[in-house]
Structure formats: structure tokens, C-alpha cells
Amino acid sequence: MAVFTPLTTEQTQDFLLHYNLGELVSLQGITAGIENTNFFLNTTKGEFVLTIFEVLTFEQLPFYIQLMYHLAQKGIKVPMPQVRKDGELIGHLMGKPASIVTRLSGGYEATPSKTHCMLAADIQAHIHLATQDYPLYQENLRGLPWWQANYPKIAPFLSDELNSFYQKALNEQITLQESSLWKSLPSSACHCDLFRDNVLFDGTYQSPAMGGVIDFYFAGVDKWIFDVAVAVNDWCIHRDTGEFIRPHVKAWLDAYHKVRPFTKEEREVWPQALRAAALRFWTSRLYDFYLPRAAETLKPHDPTHFERVLQQRFTGYIPTLP
Numbered sequence: 001m002a003v004f005t006p007l008t009t010e011q012t013q014d015f016l017l018h019y020n021l022g023e024l025v026s027l028q029g030i031t032a033g034i035e036n037t038n039f040f041l042n043t044t045k046g047e048f049v050l051t052i053f054e055v056l057t058f059e060q061l062p063f064y065i066q067l068m069y070h071l072a073q074k075g076i077k078v079p080m081p082q083v084r085k086d087g088e089l090i091g092h093l094m095g096k097p098a099s100i101v102t103r104l105s106g107g108y109e110a111t112p113s114k115t116h117c118m119l120a121a122d123i124q125a126h127i128h129l130a131t132q133d134y135p136l137y138q139e140n141l142r143g144l145p146w147w148q149a150n151y152p153k154i155a156p157f158l159s160d161e162l163n164s165f166y167q168k169a170l171n172e173q174i175t176l177q178e179s180s181l182w183k184s185l186p187s188s189a190c191h192c193d194l195f196r197d198n199v200l201f202d203g204t205y206q207s208p209a210m211g212g213v214i215d216f217y218f219a220g221v222d223k224w225i226f227d228v229a230v231a232v233n234d235w236c237i238h239r240d241t242g243e244f245i246r247p248h249v250k251a252w253l254d255a256y257h258k259v260r261p262f263t264k265e266e267r268e269v270w271p272q273a274l275r276a277a278a279l280r281f282w283t284s285r286l287y288d289f290y291l292p293r294a295a296e297t298l299k300p301h302d303p304t305h306f307e308r309v310l311q312q313r314f315t316g317y318i319p320t321l322p
């Protein structure tokens, strides 16, 4: 369903000529994604994923692809972009940018246990530490300025009650993110979309092992605490209510803290960071729901889910940081 750009055997073989990856063995379209065309690509040299970028441009891609390369080189389990014979990581295929990365093993876990949370938190903390010396800069393109720019487009679709709720949350973030406290928090290139479907696990449900983190295409420089908030708002909740599953969120925060200890300032802003993370996805989901892209054929994610998560982060249980 989501193979927007099909490829023939010959086109794939021609593209492979730009790499030292051996001969084509098989190519199979992946139907899961909604942004790009992805294929599992097997060659005589190994198993890879070939991506044709449907939305991101050639100029926008280096930040994301080099970031994966930077992390993979440091031994963090993320797809390793393959270097072409011309030394580049990105090429052209069917008039669109395209790359080949290593295929990670495992699958994503729809119902993560405490152990899955600990493994994902551990790799998140290692990613944060490892991007401190990443030289490319791009702010989180789905950060506060994006919410402010796009709220007026969404507002006409919302009830008065939801508009006041949205504005209350947005105003809190404007005050917070202008503060010297927020600006002083540790930051570097973050995944910014570390949801369950972007982490692969090997092993069994009872005894999982980290397969790796995928889909870095919302990555940007942001506060580490925001990235943690994004993750726990997805991994550690009851999906029907948005409430935290307390043992899961505790497991996440403890595992992260063991690798990269939280600071006093982060403890101070934590409840607001959780609301920032909920507002970020409520905004993008409202935007995609009411203002879908012209060519979009797939069902957008449910915005009311993040409305509930945000409500919970104002009135419900907030875990304390270790």
C-alpha cells in the first residue's frame, strides 16, 4: 500500500552499481511506512533497506542520514547508511533522493513490558550522549515555532472548549521555552519521535534484546528532557486513557538515569516537558487530520488520543524524576 515508487529489477541493479554491495538477490516492498517508499533489499553482501524519499528533499536529508551514520559508527544500534562509490550517502533514484542502510533485526513491540522500556530508555540515553559532538545542526522542525505557526490553521476546526484548552497549553509552553531555565537544559540532536513503532526488538517477549532504533526523519536539536517526555508519553501509558503505567514509567526513567543522570533543572521542568511532548503530537495529528496533504491516501493518526494524554498531564499522575 505504501510503495509509492515501484522499482523494477533492472532499476534496482542499476542503482546498486553505485555501491560495493554485491549483486541483487531480492527486493521486497515494505508496506508499513507512510512517509517514504521502503524496500527490504538482499544482495550477495547482506540485508539492507532501500529508501526512496517521497517528501524530504536532497538538501534536507544530510542532517538525518549523517546522524544515523554518526551513531552507527559509535556502535549504537541504528541503521548504518551505506557509502556509495562516489563517497556519498545519498543518491538519486527515479528522480528522488534515495539511500541504502543496513537492515536491523527484530520487530517492534506493540505492548511493551518493563524490560522493553528499560532497553529503549538505555539506548535513548546513549543516543543523547553520542550526539553531543554531532557537527550538523537543525532545530526540531516540529517544535514550538511550528505549533505557533500552525495553530491558527487548526483553530477553526476546534470547539471553543478545545481552543481554550489548546491556548492554555500553548501559552504555558511559550512562557516556559522563553525562560532561561529552559534554555539552560542539556540538548543535542534527538530522535524526537521515539515511539514504540520506531524501536525493533530481537529475542522473545520475556527476554527481549535491543534490535535498534529506526526512522530518524523527525530528528532535530532539542532538549533531552523533551525527547524523554515524547518517549514515555507513548511507551509507558494505558492507550485508552493516556494515564501512565507507573511501573513502566519508573523503569524507563531509572534506566535512562543510570546512563545519563537527570539534572536538578530537568526535575523542575519535567511536568511541563511532558505537556510539551503531548502538545507536539496533538498539534501534528490535528494538522494531518484536518489539513491532509493533497496526495495523502493513508488514514491519519487519531488526534483525540493526544488530547487525552495532554489532559492527563495537566490533571493526572506525574512521575518524579530519579
Ligand SMILES: Nc1ncnc2c1ncn2[C@@H]1O[C@H](COP(=O)(O)OP(=O)(O)OP(=O)(O)O)[C@@H](O)[C@H]1O
Pocket: 030, 032, 033, 034, 035, 036, 037, 038, 049, 079, 101, 102, 103, 104, 105, 197, 214, 215
Ligand atoms: N533499517 C531497518 N531495518 C529493519 N527494518 C526497517 C528498517 N527501516 C525500516 N524498516 C521497516 O520498515 C517499516 C517502515 O519504516 P519507517 O517507519 O521508517 O517508514 P516511513 O514511511 O519512513 O515512516 P513512518 O513510520 O513515519 O511512516 C518499519 O516499521 C520497519 O518494519
Ligand SMILES: N[C@@H](CCO)C(=O)O
Pocket: 193, 195, 281, 284, 285, 301
Ligand atoms: N509518531 C507520530 C507519527 C510520526 O512518525 C505520531 O504518532 O503521531
